[in-house]
Amino acid sequence: MAAASRFVCQSCGAEHRKWAGRCDACGEWNSIAEEAVTAAGAPGGLKGKKRGRQLAFESLTGASEPPPRMVTGINELDRVFGGGLVPGSVLLLGGDPGIGKSTIALQAAARLGMKGVRCVYLSGEEAIDQVRLRARRLGLEASPVQLAAATNVRDIISSLSAERADLVVIDSIQTMYLDTLDSAPGTVGQVRGSAQELIRHAKETGAVLLLVGHVTKDGQIAGPRVLEHMVDAVLYFEGERGHQFRILRAVKNRYGATDEIGVFEMTDHGLDEVANPSALFLDRRDQDVAGTVVFAGIEGSRPMLMEIQALVAPSALGTPRRAVVGWDSGRLAMVLAVLDTRCGLALGGHDVYLNVAGGFSVREPAADLAVAAALISSIAARPLPKDGIYFGEIGLAGEVRPVSQADARLSEAAKLGFRQAVIPDAKGRKGTIEGMSVTNVGQLGKLVDLIYGDDGRP
Ligand code: TYD
Ligand code: MG
Numbered sequence: 001m002a003a004a005s006r007f008v009c010q011s012c013g014a015e016h017r018k019w020a021g022r023c024d025a026c027g028e029w030n031s032i033a034e035e036a037v038t039a040a041g042a043p044g045g046l047k048g049k050k051r052g053r054q055l056a057f058e059s060l061t062g063a064s065e066p067p068p069r070m071v072t073g074i075n076e077l078d079r080v081f082g083g084g085l086v087p088g089s090v091l092l093l094g095g096d097p098g099i100g101k102s103t104i105a106l107q108a109a110a111r112l113g114m115k116g117v118r119c120v121y122l123s124g125e126e127a128i129d130q131v132r133l134r135a136r137r138l139g140l141e142a143s144p145v146q147l148a149a150a151t152n153v154r155d156i157i158s159s160l161s162a163e164r165a166d167l168v169v170i171d172s173i174q175t176m177y178l179d180t181l182d183s184a185p186g187t188v189g190q191v192r193g194s195a196q197e198l199i200r201h202a203k204e205t206g207a208v209l210l211l212v213g214h215v216t217k218d219g220q221i222a223g224p225r226v227l228e229h230m231v232d233a234v235l236y237f238e239g240e241r242g243h244q245f246r247i248l249r250a251v252k253n254r255y256g257a258t259d260e261i262g263v264f265e266m267t268d269h270g271l272d273e274v275a276n277p278s279a280l281f282l283d284r285r286d287q288d289v290a291g292t293v294v295f296a297g298i299e300g301s302r303p304m305l306m307e308i309q310a311l312v313a314p315s316a317l318g319t320p321r322r323a324v325v326g327w328d329s330g331r332l333a334m335v336l337a338v339l340d341t342r343c344g345l346a347l348g349g350h351d352v353y354l355n356v357a358g359g360f361s362v363r364e365p366a367a368d369l370a371v372a373a374a375l376i377s378s379i380a381a382r383p384l385p386k387d388g389i390y391f392g393e394i395g396l397a398g399e400v401r402p403v404s405q406a407d408a409r410l411s412e413a414a415k416l417g418f419r420q421a422v423i424p425d426a427k428g429r430k431g432t433i434e435g436m437s438v439t440n441v442g443q444l445g446k447l448v449d450l451i452y453g454d455d456g457r458p
Contacts (some may be wrong), residue, residue, distance in 0.1 A: 089254070110135065125172060232253070232255060307368050
């Protein structure tokens with residue numbers, strides 16, 4: 001058999017027998033590249049080959065105590081890790097360029113270094129001096145972190161074997177390459193191959209491996225989605241340009257809860273943790289403005305209040321504009337359709353703008369009721385009470401459905417000085433929150449009546 005090459009989609013990792021302009025697995029254009037197959041990666045069955053080693057099976061109960069987690073002392077970060085780093089685990093930290101991945105990675109390593117954890121920081125993107133400069137800016141230059149600028153995985157693994165590190169940061173995985181592969185750094189083959197070797201080494205030595213990875217515009221870790229399956233935790237660093245807030249979100253975590261978030265603020269001396277994010281996303285306004293409501297949400301394990309703004313204006317266009325920032329536009333279309341069909345509030349001739357303040361993006365369906373309230377308030381030109389909060393999921397029949405953790409949402413709101421809440425009917429839930437007057441709405445129509453008040457609907 002001739003030395004085979006294969007054709008691999010650089011977007012999804014699917015293999016093809018011949019080159020094509022479009023990958024039929026993921027639909028991406030111009031993403032297929034030729035890669036040489038190494039002997040180790042050559043396809044072939046096991047039948048008729050030499051027998052494998054006998055495995056020793058074990059029971060589920062074991063005598064071994066799990067080693068303690070490594071705690072960085074940065075609470076927002078430790079929370080996302082699930083209470084600290086688990087020795088031997090592999091993490092992938094993704095995010096747009098410039099969002100602060102290198103900064104947070106260096107901060108974590110330096111903090112752990114000062115606690116006596118042996119940390120190695122390998123930079124494939126920046127020179128040693130640049131990393132030092134950043135460390136000085138962060139005020140962490142005294143930490144005993146071992147630095148190196150390297151991209152060759154063979155060199156890295158040899159050096160690590162001598163170093164015996166507890167934490168290895170690879171910044172970034174897209175710059176690493178295996179000299180046994182022909183393809184360029186950053187291609188699927190290289191990223192997957194390099195990651196595989198680094199992960200194998202980390203698992204053997206019990207070190208924590210933190211892989212930094214870039215993310216493309218549509219939110220995929222550039223190139224290899226395959227990487228997400230190889231690691232124990234995937235963390236995304238997100239935030240809007242022009243806002244100093246950064247949110248670290250665990251989208252996969254074998255050792256902790258997913259959807260847990262950590263909130264940070266980018267300052268001139270690095271990323272500061274934000275201990276009370278609710279206060280951050282609320283814009284303290286003095287004037288009453290129609291179309292502005294506060295949504296009591298849950299992010300990961302904690303309640304978080306944020307402001308949702310809607311502007312509904314008559315449209316001059318044949319197809320009115322629907323512009324959404326921080327929420328799902330499909331979900332907005334659904335709320336608009338329910339308002340139209342079930343409540344007789346036709347917004348078909350209006351432009352609708354919806355915005356979650358502070359650059360945050362809300363994913364919970366529980367925001368439906370708050371969005372609806374913002375829309376109704378805007379079209380009715382009636383400001384809502386400043387000390388009110390809203391949450392609830394809206395069904396297609398116009399019903400308002402209960403959502404999880406209602407009590408946690410209410411008490412967070414009460415803690416921050418809110419005194420009124422409009423929430424779904426609480427079936428079987430008796431608890432009341434002190435100082436908070438709760439209005440239950442079972443149907444969206446009731447919310448419309450509530451906002452329009454005595455005037456009645458249009
Ligand atoms: P960086 O961590 O290099 O981003 P990434 O590794 O994700 O590409 O962060 C770069 C940005 O952060 C850059 O625009 C400068 C800004 N920054 C600060 O505002 N303050 C700081 O203390 C540091 C280190 C960076
Ligand atoms: Mg970087």
